[in-house]
Amino acid sequence: MASPSQNTTQTPDHLVNPTNPLYLHPGENPTLALVSPLLTESNFHQWERDMVVSLETKNKEKFIDGNLSCPPITDPLHEAWRRSNRMVMSWLTHSMTRSIKQSVMWMDTTSENWRDLKDRFSHADKFWIFDLQDQILACRQGDFSVFEYYTKLKILWKELELYRCVLTCTCLTPCKCGLLSKLHKEREDDYLIRFLRELNESYAQVRSQIMMLDPMPSIVKTFSMVLQHECEFIGLIRKHSVLDSLAFAAMSPNQPRFNSSDKTNSNASKNNSKNKFCEKCKKTNHTIETFYFRIGFPAGYRKNKTNNKASAKWIQLPLFRNWIWMAILPMTNSLSLKTSTSYASNHWIVDSGATDHISPTKSLFHNLRATKPIPIKLPNHTTFIANFSRNIHISDLLLADVLFVPEFSVTLISVHKLVSTIDCMAVFCDSHCFFFQKSHFKMIGAARKIDGFYCL
Known part of the structure; x- marks a missing residue:
């Protein structure tokens, strides 16, 4: 009498063993695109690498390299191999564009399909x-x-x-020279x-x-x-941006300004302010420590109606291009503006008081463009005439309409004109002046402080 173990049929390995290349999980989907983006005429190597990685995770890479050939028809594994081969072929064709898919869909084996793709796309x-x-x-x-x-x-x-x-040595004896x-x-x-x-x-x-x-x-x-x-x-820059932006931002008449009357103060603070007395001006509501005429006015502070009119007139002065005021007198010892300072002719000086860029060096201009004569008057009543101008690029900085004045011996960058023409911000620190794009917050220039001047 036969034992029960002899009557039991053993389950084939490819149906239960996930490490078997012929094993197919019940959840496998033949319409699945394993790789994205799809194969085109120009991305074969990227697609090939991604496809090999995907097939290795499914233990099916032997179907494309030809290491797992088709068993004979009499072999019990023949049908299992055909199913796995069709599954891999379906994954390949669903990861191609329509035109490439039509050219390989009539091939019988995955390895033949793979060789055809390599022959077509890897030699160009x-x-x-x-x-x-x-x-x-x-x-x-x-x-x-x-x-x-x-x-x-x-x-x-x-x-x-x-x-x-990088090519590798394929000799049987490993190379030891370290090449x-x-x-x-x-x-x-x-x-x-x-x-x-x-x-x-x-x-x-x-x-x-x-x-x-x-x-x-x-x-x-x-x-x-x-x-x-x-x-x-x-x-x-994040540390200094707020303070320095206030110091160098151009304020328009429509922008809000400092208001000395703070309506949010409590009645107690108002009563306390009446008890304060300034020994300098002999008035109440403040002390000598907070006397603005002694310590300076905050940015945008309105003193009175009379001063407001004068201030408004001064703000419009830069709009008159025939009068350009420069704060360079400390560098000059004569009316010819000749100076012995070594960096004056070799560096661009960043000037927050200048309204236009100026350069005396003709070689900095690719070509000059004639303009309407522009008188340039300095605080010492020296006057020069600028007849030519042109744009100049300094690395990532664009200096628009730089005036060519050969009588000068210094080159000036106007902070006011720079920040208004290329939409950037200037940040002054103890040793440097940095220029940043507002949109990307990317540094486009940096000037070092030399003898009290910021030189680019």
């Missing part, structure tokens, strides 16, 4: 490699943040590595120099520090150092 890579190299060479930080600029470069690098990977590691290091150094080279000029200091390191740090470490430098500047 030389032109795309050239395009990628051009994109890398043309990639600059510009208006991007450090993170966005680095991410854009890294995407291009990784895509280029798909086409041109492979040297090749990887040289490629990473090239990436690092490319990343540093196209940073904006505001990162010149940290760029010089990194380039002097020996050995050079990794590209990831370099990115971290530059990002830390950027965060330090942003933190510094």
